[in-house]
Amino acid sequence: MGITIILALIALFVIVFAIMGFKIVQQSETMVIERLGKYSRTLTSGINIIWPIIDRPREIMWRYIREGLDGKNIILKTLVTKIDLRETVYDFPKQNVITKDNVVTEINAILYFQIIDPVKAIYEIANLPDAIEKLTQTTLRNVIGEMDLDQTLTSRDTINSKLRAVLDEATHKWGVKVNRVELQDINPPHDIRDAMEKQMRAERDKRAKILEAEGTKAQLSLEAEGHKVAEINQAEGEKQAQILRAEGEAQARLKVAEAEAEAIKKITQAISTTKSDPVNYMVAIRYIDTLKDMVSGKDNKTIYIPYEATGVLSSIGGIKELFNMTDKK
Numbered sequence: 001m002g003i004t005i006i007l008a009l010i011a012l013f014v015i016v017f018a019i020m021g022f023k024i025v026q027q028s029e030t031m032v033i034e035r036l037g038k039y040s041r042t043l044t045s046g047i048n049i050i051w052p053i054i055d056r057p058r059e060i061m062w063r064y065i066r067e068g069l070d071g072k073n074i075i076l077k078t079l080v081t082k083i084d085l086r087e088t089v090y091d092f093p094k095q096n097v098i099t100k101d102n103v104v105t106e107i108n109a110i111l112y113f114q115i116i117d118p119v120k121a122i123y124e125i126a127n128l129p130d131a132i133e134k135l136t137q138t139t140l141r142n143v144i145g146e147m148d149l150d151q152t153l154t155s156r157d158t159i160n161s162k163l164r165a166v167l168d169e170a171t172h173k174w175g176v177k178v179n180r181v182e183l184q185d186i187n188p189p190h191d192i193r194d195a196m197e198k199q200m201r202a203e204r205d206k207r208a209k210i211l212e213a214e215g216t217k218a219q220l221s222l223e224a225e226g227h228k229v230a231e232i233n234q235a236e237g238e239k240q241a242q243i244l245r246a247e248g249e250a251q252a253r254l255k256v257a258e259a260e261a262e263a264i265k266k267i268t269q270a271i272s273t274t275k276s277d278p279v280n281y282m283v284a285i286r287y288i289d290t291l292k293d294m295v296s297g298k299d300n301k302t303i304y305i306p307y308e309a310t311g312v313l314s315s316i317g318g319i320k321e322l323f324n325m326t327d328k329k
Helices: 002-021 118-123 128-145 149-154 156-174 190-274 278-295 309-328
Strands: 022-025 029-035 038-043 046-049 055-057 060-067 073-080 082-084 088-091 095-098 104-115 176-187
Touching (some): 002 022, 029 118, 060 128, 082 118, 088 128, 095 128, 104 128, 104 156, 156 176
Antiparallel strands (some): 029 038, 029 055, 029 082, 060 073, 095 104, 104 176
16 A cells, blocks of 8 residues: 555656656747756747756746726736747837937837847846836937937937947847837927927918919919910911001002003004004093092082093094994904
8 A cells, every 4th residue: 555655656746747847838939948057958949848856947037018907008027937039019118308409308219129049138137128128218318319309300210220220239248139219209398399389380381471472473474474475476467467468469459450451452452453542542541530530529519620621522532433443343
């Protein structure tokens, strides 16, 4: 009976010993094992076997963020044996930073880092989260202290780059790589914000007036250009109209001259055939035209007879003879 109890105890001890010797490590996690207080090895993800009595995992301080009942984030710090190798986000509380022009500004920063060497993260620094937080705060004060408020508000990318470079270099010996630093909020004092809002409002009003003046200038310029083009087109049209009228009158005169020349030619041929005096014919035509103008006056009761009426009558008689001779032929 006693032997059975002893064997049962031994079996129970072996089972407990074996269970304690099994260590399951999750993916993207690791564990640092010390043997008799000295670094032994680093466990990888999966099932690992250690000696429970002489081997033990080394604890590391870690930081967690939990949401409280009031909706605010609560920062929890505890000792853990498993080290998370994934990228971790640290949201630091707001802090007051003095700029180069002595303006107290409230800044909230976020840090993205990753543990790449678990051994250094445990043995090179006592409290890794606190060390990273304090280093970030002091570096942020140094970087912001070299810049004016205006530069701080407009140069977030520059600040982020400087912070990342300084923190990455400082945390390299801790086995940590800083991937990115972001500034969430930059809150100047209320009086400074009021002054900035007034300045921005004045700047917007100035731009609006400049744009309005430029629009008016452009409108007047376009109107002047339109009037100029219209006057040029009108002058060009009048020029073309005068040219066309002149050409029309010239062509009309040419046609009249050609008709008169043809008439004179035919009259000349007729006179030469009848052997009459062409001078009498021409004088008679002129007399008849003159009489027509005199008769068409306003006073139709008065009739003007030229002084040399006999000459006119003789000319008319000559024309009559000319027509008679033409008819006989």
